[in-house]
Amino acid sequence: MPRLDCRSKLIFFFSIMTLTFICKDFWCILILLAIAFATVAIKGASLVSKSLKMILPMIIVAFVVWSLLHNWSLFQYGGTGLDWQLGSFMATRLFTILMISNGFLATVKPGELMKGLSLFGVPYGVVFTTGLAFRHIYTVADDYHAIKEALSSRGLEFDKGSLIKRIKNYTFVLTPLLVKSIENAEKLVLAMKLKIFSLDKKRRNGERLGPLDILLMTTSLVMLSIAILHYWVGVI
Amino acid sequence: METLDNHGLKAVALGCKYDREWIFKDLTFFVKPREALGIVGPSGSGKTTLAYCLTGIIPKNLKGEVTGGVYVDGKNILELDDKERYKIVNVVLQNYEVQIFGLTVEEDLLFVLDNLELNEKEAEKRLELALECFGLKEYRNYQVNELSGGLRQKLALASTLLMQPKYLVMDDPMANLDWRGIVELRRTLQMLKESGHGLVIMSRRLKGLEPVIDKTIVLGQKLAQQGIPDEAIDESDLTFIKDDPVIKFENVWFKYAKRMVLKGINLSIGRGQCVVLMGPNGSGKTTLAKHINGLLKPSSGRVLVLGKDTKTHGPAQMARHVGFVFQDPDRHITQESVWDEVIFGAKNLGLSYSYAEMALEALGLNHRKNEPPYRLSMGERIRLSIAGILAMNPEILILDEPTTGQDEETLSIISSMLIRMKAEGKTVLVITHDSDFALKIGDRITVIYDGNVVADGQPKRILFDRNLLEEFGLEPPSHLLIQYAKEAS
Numbered sequence: 001m002p003r004l005d006c007r008s009k010l011i012f013f014f015s016i017m018t019l020t021f022i023c024k025d026f027w028c029i030l031i032l033l034a035i036a037f038a039t040v041a042i043k044g045a046s047l048v049s050k051s052l053k054m055i056l057p058m059i060i061v062a063f064v065v066w067s068l069l070h071n072w073s074l075f076q077y078g079g080t081g082l083d084w085q086l087g088s089f090m091a092t093r094l095f096t097i098l099m100i101s102n103g104f105l106a107t108v109k110p111g112e113l114m115k116g117l118s119l120f121g122v123p124y125g126v127v128f129t130t131g132l133a134f135r136h137i138y139t140v141a142d143d144y145h146a147i148k149e150a151l152s153s154r155g156l157e158f159d160k161g162s163l164i165k166r167i168k169n170y171t172f173v174l175t176p177l178l179v180k181s182i183e184n185a186e187k188l189v190l191a192m193k194l195k196i197f198s199l200d201k202k203r204r205n206g207e208r209l210g211p212l213d214i215l216l217m218t219t220s221l222v223m224l225s226i227a228i229l230h231y232w233v234g235v236i
Numbered sequence: 237m238e239t240l241d242n243h244g245l246k247a248v249a250l251g252c253k254y255d256r257e258w259i260f261k262d263l264t265f266f267v268k269p270r271e272a273l274g275i276v277g278p279s280g281s282g283k284t285t286l287a288y289c290l291t292g293i294i295p296k297n298l299k300g301e302v303t304g305g306v307y308v309d310g311k312n313i314l315e316l317d318d319k320e321r322y323k324i325v326n327v328v329l330q331n332y333e334v335q336i337f338g339l340t341v342e343e344d345l346l347f348v349l350d351n352l353e354l355n356e357k358e359a360e361k362r363l364e365l366a367l368e369c370f371g372l373k374e375y376r377n378y379q380v381n382e383l384s385g386g387l388r389q390k391l392a393l394a395s396t397l398l399m400q401p402k403y404l405v406m407d408d409p410m411a412n413l414d415w416r417g418i419v420e421l422r423r424t425l426q427m428l429k430e431s432g433h434g435l436v437i438m439s440r441r442l443k444g445l446e447p448v449i450d451k452t453i454v455l456g457q458k459l460a461q462q463g464i465p466d467e468a469i470d471e472s473d474l475t476f477i478k479d480d481p482v483i484k485f486e487n488v489w490f491k492y493a494k495r496m497v498l499k500g501i502n503l504s505i506g507r508g509q510c511v512v513l514m515g516p517n518g519s520g521k522t523t524l525a526k527h528i529n530g531l532l533k534p535s536s537g538r539v540l541v542l543g544k545d546t547k548t549h550g551p552a553q554m555a556r557h558v559g560f561v562f563q564d565p566d567r568h569i570t571q572e573s574v575w576d577e578v579i580f581g582a583k584n585l586g587l588s589y590s591y592a593e594m595a596l597e598a599l600g601l602n603h604r605k606n607e608p609p610y611r612l613s614m615g616e617r618i619r620l621s622i623a624g625i626l627a628m629n630p631e632i633l634i635l636d637e638p639t640t641g642q643d644e645e646t647l648s649i650i651s652s653m654l655i656r657m658k659a660e661g662k663t664v665l666v667i668t669h670d671s672d673f674a675l676k677i678g679d680r681i682t683v684i685y686d687g688n689v690v691a692d693g694q695p696k697r698i699l700f701d702r703n704l705l706e707e708f709g710l711e712p713p714s715h716l717l718i719q720y721a722k723e724a725s
Contacts, residue, residue, distance in 0.1 A: 176568055196352070
């Protein structure tokens with residue numbers, strides 16, 4: 001997976017995610033779940049166990065809620081309100097969605113995502129702005145942590161007291177964070193000018209796709225087409 | 237008088253004012269290709285404004301009233317359009333983070349090459365050259381956030397140089413560098429000079445860059461007095477660890493993001509001591525200090541502060557005993573007036589404001605207590621952040637890099653305050669690269685290298701040991717540098 005082209009990775013993840021929403025057969029969802037597991041496992045067993053630790057509580061809650069309350073809503077009640085089969089299907093579907101999202105985050109770097117979007121013809125302005133946002137998420141996160149550390153070192157409690165008090169204490173983080181972010185944004189604009197940035201630049205072409213990329217893209221798109229024809233159009 | 241031919245970057249009677257206040261005026265200087273001009277001044281002396289004027293950013297892109305003129309190779313800089321101007325004179329800003337646009341090293345360099353609209357062959361050639369020259373080849377596909385601060389700074393410099401400006405202005409390039417970083421910067425500057433660039437380097441001090449600087453001008457206040465105070469070369473011995481240490485690290489290990497940052501630290505600090513933590517960037521100094529006020533908890537081992545295990549006490553609880561002054565005061569100013577800012581910590585802890593009054597007085601901010609903090613100069617804002625900590629009357633005070641970008645007045649106020657605190661029996665821990673400052677205020681220097689305490693002793697013993705300085709990349713005191721220069725000559 002790490003050696004694949006960004007375009008084939010994007011098509012693969014897009015297809016798997018779409019298939020998870022389209023498929024209505026339990027066995028299909030199980031196969032997709034296996035693929036999602038394999039994608040995460042590429043990055044190591046520790047990521048699999050970390051993902052499971054994070055996801056399993058949600059799956060259990062989803063299973064219980066879908067099994068017991070699927071017929072309940074705010075306005076109506078019907079049937080027995082108990083459907084284990086539906087609960088299992090929906091919980092497995094959610095499991096697949098979360099695992100495939102983890103696989104995506106672990107195997108597609110933000111730079112690859114931007115490059116992929118650019119090569120698929122998304123306007124340069126959109127790709128550049130998104131990339132810049134990704135780039136500066138880290139800066140804002142660093143600033144946020146530093147401000148929080150400084151304030152807690154001056155006796156401000158973030159984890160104690162009533163909910164209102166905690167929320168109020170968090171507002172103290174916002175002022176310096178906002179000031180810092182505005183300062184950085186001003187400098188960023190200046191730095192863009194210094195590098196004679198313009199939105200209408202010639203874009204580079206991507207590298208040639210390898211046989212593995214072509215195989216992955218074709219398989220993904222064929223699977224997606226079959227699913228669409230089967231579930232939506234009803235042809236197959 | 238210098239011969240004024242047409243080749244060079246020249247400022248003639250240059251002045252700049254914002255809101256009717258002069259930042260500087262009547263500056264005249266000249267820098268030729270293959271020459272480096274050092275412009276020295278403390279924070280707030282107008283270095284950044286001057287960098288903007290030299291590149292035409294002021295008044296073309298930012299507001300400001302400019303008098304006199306800047307000429308590049310005989311042409312008035314304001315007569316050139318942005319594209320032409322930045323290809324001749326460019327600037328590496330102090331905040332290098334905002335100058336990085338790519339998510340990976342290669343993408344960032346390609347960003348500039350794309351902007352230059354070069355053909356693929358030329359772009360590839362320049363890219364490879366930049367990666368090679370700046371030692372970034374092995375980091376080519378690294379995410380920018382995976383790089384150290386030093387490498388990010390290098391990347392910002394490399395991407396600016398891809399534009400091949402004839403003259404390069406660098407705004408405080410040494411601000412976040414350790415001694416090894418400064419030595420490497422010196423080599424880079426030498427290389428740039430040799431390849432025909434004219435350089436203007438703005439900094440609070442030029443220590444370490446002297447061999448490549450051809451001439452210097454001073455902005456604002458007088459230069460730092462470099463040398464060693466008499467008491468620092470006193471031969472008397474000191475007892476480091478008293479019977480009852482106020483801070484005790486017992487075999488402390490700390491792991492962060494799969495990396496062991498502290499590796500079995502054992503350290504005791506006695507009451508009334510001023511300990512200076514030194515070591516290269518990334519060696520674990522700040523991590524160690526953050527264990528003292530409970531911001532970080534050891535992965536194994538324990539830290540006892542005044543007999544309390546910091547594992548069971550959060551930073552807000554430890555704030556009653558440990559004051560931590562962080563770098564960059566703008567990151568924690570939250571209140572609308574200087575007075576409210578100073579009492580913020582004392583108010584959170586339910587303490588009286590009597591120490592707040594004293595802190596404001598001691599740090600020379602009493603006359604500005606009703607003003608908004610953002611109206612203060614950088615030096616005053618740093619003093620304000622220290623006053624806010626002193627208002628809580630902590631028994632232990634930690635200062636992280638208090639000398640960065642300081643003016644002489646603030647440095648002297650901080651030194652006197654630290655000496656007074658020691659006399660009152662308070663314990664002080666200072667993190668710094670500045671060996672002259674360490675000699676001035678420290679009773680003891682502890683050197684951290686790769687998560688270990690590798691040297692611990694009297695300042696003069698540590699900082700005059702050439703092998704130790706070399707091995708652990710510490711900044712030599714000015715006294716020693718003068719000695720090196722004499723030996724070399």
